Amino acid sequence: MYEKLEFRYARESLKYLIKLFNIKKLYLPYYLCDVIRHSVIATDCKPMFYHINDKFFPAIEFDKSDYILYPNYFGVCEDNVNKLEKLYPKLIVDNAHAYYLPPQGLACFNSKRKFLQVPYGSELYVKKEAELLVADTICNCGKRIEKFKYYNDVYGEANLLKFDKTPKSPFCYPFLAKTEEEANIIANKLIEEGKIIYRYWNNLPQSYNEYKFYSRMVPIPLV
Numbered sequence: 001m002y003e004k005l006e007f008r009y010a011r012e013s014l015k016y017l018i019k020l021f022n023i024k025k026l027y028l029p030y031y032l033c034d035v036i037r038h039s040v041i042a043t044d045c046k047p048m049f050y051h052i053n054d055k056f057f058p059a060i061e062f063d064k065s066d067y068i069l070y071p072n073y074f075g076v077c078e079d080n081v082n083k084l085e086k087l088y089p090k091l092i093v094d095n096a097h098a099y100y101l102p103p104q105g106l107a108c109f110n111s112k113r114k115f116l117q118v119p120y121g122s123e124l125y126v127k128k129e130a131e132l133l134v135a136d137t138i139c140n141c142g143k144r145i146e147k148f149k150y151y152n153d154v155y156g157e158a159n160l161l162k163f164d165k166t167p168k169s170p171f172c173y174p175f176l177a178k179t180e181e182e183a184n185i186i187a188n189k190l191i192e193e194g195k196i197i198y199r200y201w202n203n204l205p206q207s208y209n210e211y212k213f214y215s216r217m218v219p220i221p222l223v
Contacts, residue, residue: 002103002125010096011039013109013124014069017092018043020126021106026092027068029058031210033201036069036094051209054160056080059209062088067106072098074200074219075171076163081105097171100141103127114171115141141169147222148173155186155220172219176212183216195221 007013014036018026025046028037040047051059056073057080070084071077071094078101084091085104093108095101099115103125112121149166151173156163160176177183187197198219204211 001128002107003128005124005126007109007122007124008120010094010109010111010122011035013122014039014092014094015043017107017109017124017126018045021067023067025067027062027066029069029071029210030204030208031073031201031213032069032071033096040069053209058084064089066090067092069094070105071096072101074174075099075101075169076161076167076174078167098167098169100169144170144222151175151220151222158182160216170222172221175218175220177216177218180215183218187218190218190220197221 005013005016007016017023018040023045025048026040027048027050028040029052030049031052037047050062053059056077058068058070062068066088067090068084068088069092070081072081075098078098081091081093081104085093089106091105093103093105095108096111096114099110099112105127107124107126109122109124112118112123145166145168148170152159152163152166155173155175158175158177160178161174175183175186177186190197199214200217200219201214204214
């Protein structure tokens, strides 16, 4: 059972959640948007960082009492969220890249502007033991799913990321190249076709496993 609250931005949803549960320490992945990290610090909550493996899964184990933020990276990490939800009762799911998925964990939040033609908007879902207050969301991601399948047909063999199934709410098609040169070639080709290719997120030390995601990841937009 979840209660739904509305905020302008995802960072505001997270700040409210930290204050609501009086969270003093929150585990965050190194591979994450700086805005989220800064929002945690701004609430006097201590960020504790963890690495992720090649499948975007946390590379460490947490205590059951820990508050953990886990992003559904590129909207393709449904299985990871399902596993983490079973392991950790205080899981907070960042669905900024997976708007159409149902709420999971202790709480979760999303970002409307990444999927809808709106300037702002974030929905925060907080688990309650009361009546279900979550409104059904009509999934308008059929075209995204078809585009995801198309790009997987085109790039799937060369992509170091492998997908056993098509995600239900993909944000983009994440292509992990073998080399930076290959990533740049594909990115430049897509840019010439009029697509906008972003880097996610800031650069990380080359010794980090996550460095490859920054340097060799080409997030292909689905719209």
